Amino acid sequence: MRTVPVLWMLLLVIAASMKTYAQAQPSIIPGEIWPDTEGKPINAHGGGILYYKDTYYWYGEIKKDSTWRVPGSTWENYRVNAGGISCYSSKDLLHWKYEGVALASEKTDSTADLHISKVIERPKVIYNRKTGKFVMWMHIDSQDYLYARSGVAVSDKPEGPFQYMGSVRPNGNMARDMTIFQDDDGKAYHFYSSEENQTMHICELTADYLSHTSNDRRILIQQAREAPAVVKYNKRFYLFSSGCTGWSPNAASYATADSIMGEWTQHQNPCQGKDADSTFHAQSTFVLPVQGQQNIFIFMADRWNKTDLESSRYVWLPLIFDAESMPHILWKDQWTIE
Numbered sequence: 256m257r258t259v260p261v262l263w264m265l266l267l268v269i270a271a272s273m274k275t276y277a278q279a280q281p282s283i284i285p286g287e288i289w290p291d292t293e294g295k296p297i298n299a300h301g302g303g304i305l306y307y308k309d310t311y312y313w314y315g316e317i318k319k320d321s322t323w324r325v326p327g328s329t330w331e332n333y334r335v336n337a338g339g340i341s342c343y344s345s346k347d348l349l350h351w352k353y354e355g356v357a358l359a360s361e362k363t364d365s366t367a368d369l370h371i372s373k374v375i376e377r378p379k380v381i382y383n384r385k386t387g388k389f390v391m392w393m394h395i396d397s398q399d400y401l402y403a404r405s406g407v408a409v410s411d412k413p414e415g416p417f418q419y420m421g422s423v424r425p426n427g428n429m430a431r432d433m434t435i436f437q438d439d440d441g442k443a444y445h446f447y448s449s450e451e452n453q454t455m456h457i458c459e460l461t462a463d464y465l466s467h468t469s470n471d472r473r474i475l476i477q478q479a480r481e482a483p484a485v486v487k488y489n490k491r492f493y494l495f496s497s498g499c500t501g502w503s504p505n506a507a508s509y510a511t512a513d514s515i516m517g518e519w520t521q522h523q524n525p526c527q528g529k530d531a532d533s534t535f536h537a538q539s540t541f542v543l544p545v546q547g548q549q550n551i552f553i554f555m556a557d558r559w560n561k562t563d564l565e566s567s568r569y570v571w572l573p574l575i576f577d578a579e580s581m582p583h584i585l586w587k588d589q590w591t592i593e
C-alpha cells in the first residue's frame with residue numbers, strides 16, 4: 256500500500272519535468288510556433304514592445320478562430336473577429352508569460368470602434384513619465400478599411416486593462432498602419448500610412464500622448480509604404496516599412512533622417528540572404544533595442560497566414576548596424592540574443 260503515494264510522487268515529478276520541458280524555449284526560432292510559459296502559442300500579432308522596470312511587455316492583436324474573406328471585397332480582405340489586444344511579459348525576451356487581455360473587444364454594441372466586426376491592429380504602447388500613464392495607440396478600422404482612424408487607450412498598469420478613449424483621423428488625415436516612436440527627450444511621434452496608404456505621415460503627439468499636435472509632416476510621398484517600425488541609432492532615425500500588398504509579403508525598405516521631422520531618405524532592402532526579397536515571407540511591425548546592449552536590435556515581423564490568420568507566425572531576427580551605420584537584417588534558423 257505504501258508504494259501508491261511513492262508512485263504518485265514519481266508521476267508528479269515526471270509530469271512537472273515534462274511541463275518544464277514544454278516551456279523551455281532556449282532560442283528564438285523565426286517562423287515556428289512560439290509557446291508562452293503555459294505552453295500555449297503566443298497570440299500577439301502586429302505587435303510592439305514596451306520596456307518598463309526591468310520587464311518587456313509585448314502587446315499584439317489577438318487573432319482567434321475562423322478566418323473568412325469579406326464578401327464582395329475586390330482585394331484579399333481576409334479577417335477574423337477583432338479579438339482585442341493581448342499582453343505578455345518577459346525578462347529575457349524568450350520566455351513570455353501571458354498577462355491577459357490588455358484591451359478587450361466589444362461583443363454587443365456594433366457601432367463601437369472595438370466591436371468584434373471592426374479592425375483593431377498594430378497596437379503600440381508607451382509610458383508617459385509626466386502623467387504616470389501607459390498609452391496605447393492602434394489602427395482602428397471598419398471591415399472594409401474605409402474608416403481609417405487611430406484609436407487611443409490608457410492604463411495605470413502596463414498589463415492593463417486599458418480604457419479606450421476613442422479614435423481620430425489625425426489632423427483630418429486617413430490613418431491606417433502605424434507605429435509610435437518615443438524619443439529620448441520624452442516627445443512621442445505617431446507614424447501612420449495616410450492618403451490611401453500612398454504617403455506616410457509623422458505627427459508629434461501632445462505632452463500627455465493622448466492627442467495629436469499640428470506638427471504633422473508628410474514623408475515618403477507617393478511611395479506607398481506601410482507597416483512602419485522606427486528606431487534611433489547613433490542620433491539617426493531609421494524607419495523600416497513594407498510595400499502595400501495586403502497580407503502578402505513583399506520587400507522591406509528603410510528610410511533615414513538626422514532629425515525626426517526629416518528630411519527622410521529612402522534606401523534599399525536591409526534584408527539579406529534567402530527570401531530577403533519577401534522580408535523572409537514576413538512584414539515589419541517593430542524594432543526593439545535590447546536593453547543594456549550597444550548595437551543589438553531585434554527586427555520583429557509577422558508571417559501572416561492570410562487564410563488562417565490565427566496560425567500567423569512571428570519572425571524575429573537580429574538587426575545590426577555596420578561601420579557606416581547601415582542596418583542589416585540576416586536570416587537565422589535559430590538564434591539567441593547573446
Ligand code: GAL
Pocket residue numbers: 301331332333376377432481482499500501502538
Ligand atoms: C496589411 C497591413 C496589416 C493588415 C492587412 C489587411 O497591409 O499591414 O496590418 O491591415 O493589410 O489586409
